[in-house]
Amino acid sequence: xxxxxxxxxxxxxxxxxxxxxxxxxxxxxxxxxxxxxxxxxxxxxxxxxxxxxxxxxxxxxxxxxxxxxxxxxxxxxxxxxxxxxxxxxxxxxxxxxxxxxxxxxxxxxxxxxxxxxxxxxxxxxxxxxxxxxxxxxxxxxxxxxxxx
Numbered sequence: 001x002x003x004x005x006x007x008x009x010x011x012x013x014x015x016x017x018x019x020x021x022x023x024x025x026x027x028x029x030x031x032x033x034x035x036x037x038x039x040x041x042x043x044x045x046x047x048x049x050x051x052x053x054x055x056x057x058x059x060x061x062x063x064x065x066x067x068x069x070x071x072x073x074x075x076x077x078x079x080x081x082x083x084x085x086x087x088x089x090x091x092x093x094x095x096x097x098x099x100x101x102x103x104x105x106x107x108x109x110x111x112x113x114x115x116x117x118x119x120x121x122x123x124x125x126x127x128x129x130x131x132x133x134x135x136x137x138x139x140x141x142x143x144x145x146x147x148x
Contacts, residue, residue: 011064031063038068040113042076045069049082072113073104083119099126 014032018025027035037060039045047054060067069079077096084091091099102122107114
């Protein structure tokens, strides 16, 4: 039965109490921690994308938080596709796999998950390299046609 609590204010209330008591809220604090709804592992993140109730007992909205897809060395292609969709970029399976390889390599080298800005740089580098390769292939095909 509804007791009239605004559970969507839990995070705000927790932040207020933390400030008033000069304490911080641990990122993994049950219910109100900023990382409670963060998902990185490939299979795990894919499961959350397909049905959040696979890994979340309740919606992050209910306690004033948001679901986060963390992209790093444990991510899978579903996370990459979903993350880039947030930026308005539709990736093919081939593109997602290639970008994921670079994401994993970079995350391992940096020993952390990647920031959105870093993901965009990785994608821009990948897209530029792919465009150059396509241009080379087209030039090669044109030269072959002109010789015939």
